[in-house]
Amino acid sequence: MLNARDNAIQTIRFGKPEYVASGLSVHQLCYHGCNHEGYDGGGHECAIGSQWVDIWGTRWHKEHAGVMGFPRGNPLADVSALASYRWPNPDDQRICESIYRGRKDFQGGDQFLGGSHRDTLWEKAYMLVGMENMMVYLHEEPGFAREVLGRIMDFQLGIARHYLSVGIEVAGLGDDLGTQLGPLLSPDLVREFFVPQYRRLFDLYKSQGVIIGFHSCGCIGAFLDMWMELGVDVLNPIQVTANDLGALREKTAGRMSLQGGISTVTMVNGPVEAIEGEVRERLWQLGRNGGYFCAPDQGMPWPAAHWDAYRRTLDKHGRYPLRPEG
DSSP states (O other), X not given: OOOHHHHHHHHHTTSOOSBOOSSXXXXXXXXXXXXXXXXXXXXXXXXTTOEEEOTTSOEEEOOSTTSOXXXXXXXXXXXXXXXXXXXXXXXXXXXXXXXXXXXXXXXXXXXXXXXXXXXXXXXXHHHXXXXXXXXXXXXXXXXXXXXXXXXXXXXXXXXXXXXXXXXXXXXXXXXXXBOSSSBSSOHHHIIIIIHHHHHHHHHHHHHTTOEEEEEOOSOOGGGHHHHHHHTOSEEXXXXXXXXXXXXXXXXXXXXXXEEEEEXXXXXXHOOHHHHHHHHHHHHHHHHTTSOXXXXXXXXXXXXXXXXXXXXXXXXXXXXXXXXXXO
16 A cells, blocks of 8 residues: 555656545745744734734735735835845745754654745735736836846745755645636736746756645636646646636646645535535546545635535545546
8 A cells, every 4th residue: 555655646646546635745844934924923823903014024914814914015016116125035044944943843754845935926026016016017117027026036946945955845836826717917928927937946846856836726727838837746726616627637637736626615515415526526527547636626614514524525435446426
């Protein structure tokens, strides 16, 4: 029998996994500020109503329990602010020390050691500049846009070198590039402005044999070729309401693993029978030839009975060879 690590690797490589798992078991390392913390505190575990400034100078406001804060102040909203802006230093001990502390807690076993690059490029850019502003500047101030994206990636590469120095095996990257109906940004703009920067980070990790997971919500079919060319190993969350899952699988079969595909709507509303049916449908649709981790298409607290139904069905019907529902 394969252990969890080997089964995950077989899944990613479209080899011969023994079962469909929900994902990789990862001991995730994070730099300070990765989850929007500031030098003087803050972060999404604060009380409702809390406000803080993160390490990038973005002002945050916590408005809802159990939900991350919202960026409400953008330090590079005006192009003129770039000249005096102080970029965070990935070698600052206040930022990178948590990586080394977290590494000491890693026990090995079936877990992978991972490093997080939350808000890798696009999301970090709009948190600094403002979403509408950044969309405008890509057209009207392309030099400014390129400078911002390049400096963000300089930081990510500095963090990557720390992650590699402690031996990470999985890198978690992510930018939400889709709406419910289509791309948030023109694919041509993404290829022109973002892909050259993404490639700097991807090439570093691929040269070291690191598994790359990429998170992007919404309708993301327009970017599949881009991610496969860059070297994404696992793409999530594959939102059911925003994508043609059959078309995603057909295009990525044998080339890029998928994770997700179980509708948040079904997981929240049930009933249990609907959850069981959807899990069985996705197992066959997306996983019958490997390359699939079966999971809800968003992370949130679920009704206990609904979570149990998902897990129970996955455990019962997710062993190879898979069988179609019914």
